Amino acid sequence: MTFEPQGRSLADFTVELDVYSGPYEWLLALILKDELEIFEIPLRELVESYVGARERDPAGGGLERDTDFAGSASALVLLKSRTLSPALDPDAEGDEDETLSPQELAERLTEYLKIRRAAEHLRARFAANAGHHPSSHTLPPRPGRLRIRPDRVSLAARRAFSRLIDPPVRHLGPITVTLQELAGMIRTALVTGPISYEVLTRRMDRLNRAVAFAAALSLAQEGALTLTQTEPLGPLILEPTALEPTAMEPSA
């Protein structure tokens, strides 16, 4: 399957986040249109919210819905990582790879901290001044006053019509893996005992790793395995649960 966006298996899934509440599909649309900032979307909360919805309605959608969710959620992860990666600005003076001394790093962080605080101040100012709509009784200027440069109109046409609306995720290649396939692979790997996520996904690309993670979560949800991580950022261990083999079957 490809990331030709899913069917409508997620049509009923709604999310409640600080920055947005409503249908998940609309959330995706808003992100694609730049109306919502991808990096303000807490992806972990999004996944938790999906897992919660799944618990409340275990029969709804089943693996097809899981696959669709994993597909779109991993695209969001990739999009977010791209957004958070350093600016690749052709105009920049090529200082992306510079190594900063601790002092320089401190300077940069200090400057950013100030901007962060200024942004909070601005948020409050906007909120306190919202709802002032100006008069619509404006007089058109005298005919002949306004000059519009035709070349600027042509330039605007070129800009508007050549813009890529969807974020460029095509270079990531089609999503050729399904949640079921990776779930099957994980089950097979677990036959020989516990395995770390890092070992499991060592030979995978980023997309497969993301889907493998979703598959592991899904299996943990079904009780087929347990996930343990003893220390922050430490290895994530997938352990088969010591239950009879029937527990390994999907519950859907």
Next chain:
Amino acid sequence: MSEGPRAEHMIEAVLLVSAAPVGTSDLSSATGLPKPELESALASLQERYSPETSGIVLRNVAGGYQLTTNPGCAAAVERFREESRPTPLSNAAHEVLACALYLGPLSRGAISRVRGVNSDAVVRNLLERGLLVEVGTDREAPGSPALLGVTDEFLAATGSSTSDDFPPLASLVSPEELSRVRDRLASASAPPEDAGEST
């Protein structure tokens, strides 16, 4: 509703943001005021905004109620208009005009889809400035949205006599880009493909 804004205030606010006269039923649905309350609030506003008491007067014209300048202040308004330089157009405004010029007439929704960003505010501004105009409605599309085109004033401002004076679209964008734009336009007017609405 007892804690809400006063009836007169809501009416004043609505009338400030409407250049055209507003009928009582529109005023009523915007403010949530029942007719009798609306009528009495309008009567008291007519005193507040009378030619004797204000530079802004409330008129009851054919289409409804409208705030206008007091004719007694026409000289000041005219001088202001004479001296004020028109605000230059933003890049966004140029893009919206280019959409209407090259792809129009088209609806607000279609403009937003072609540009990939909500363009309602820019469109409103261009309508107010007389550079865009509603030339019909798209009866095919849900909600029959208004179709927008550029005005003669726009052509005059660019020093062109017809829209053919502009370079052809094919000289500005590649065939692939053009077909992408056409796809976006088609998706703007077509009803949702998925007939099986979920709810």
Next chain:
Amino acid sequence: MSEGPRAEHMIEAVLLVSAAPVGTSDLSSATGLPKPELESALASLQERYSPETSGIVLRNVAGGYQLTTNPGCAAAVERFREESRPTPLSNAAHEVLACALYLGPLSRGAISRVRGVNSDAVVRNLLERGLLVEVGTDREAPGSPALLGVTDEFLAATGSSTSDDFPPLASLVSPEELSRVRDRLASASAPPEDAGEST
């Protein structure tokens, strides 16, 4: 002039026909009023159009005077326009505006460097919303990138008269907070064998 319209009325009429704030010198030349008379008329208008007394309020923003709707009546205005409230600005957007306000005019690249993440999409959105504007180009930098600054609309939307109306950047972070950041950085980046800590 004794027979002419009252000072307040002329000002009201001029402000009605302007969506943007009007500076006192423009008001003065349109109405023919000398500054002192203008000031006192504006003061009395500010009472007439105060949030307590009217659905239309007189604001002193972006270096001028502007009539706008009373925020208390925003719901009625939005219902009338059938426009949803614009999406509130994101944290990223507030940061970009803060960069332009305090460090600007500056290029997209400079904004991205301060924030440490690519800010192009956010900048585009803010240009679209009229809160940022290209105010020139940086001819020193390769590619002569556009320089961005905040607009009068930004000042109006934040209720500010000028860009000096904001607290100084240095006052927004306490010295204690700054030194905590420096300490944490120093301890995180000090090589383990280096006993001689810099702080």
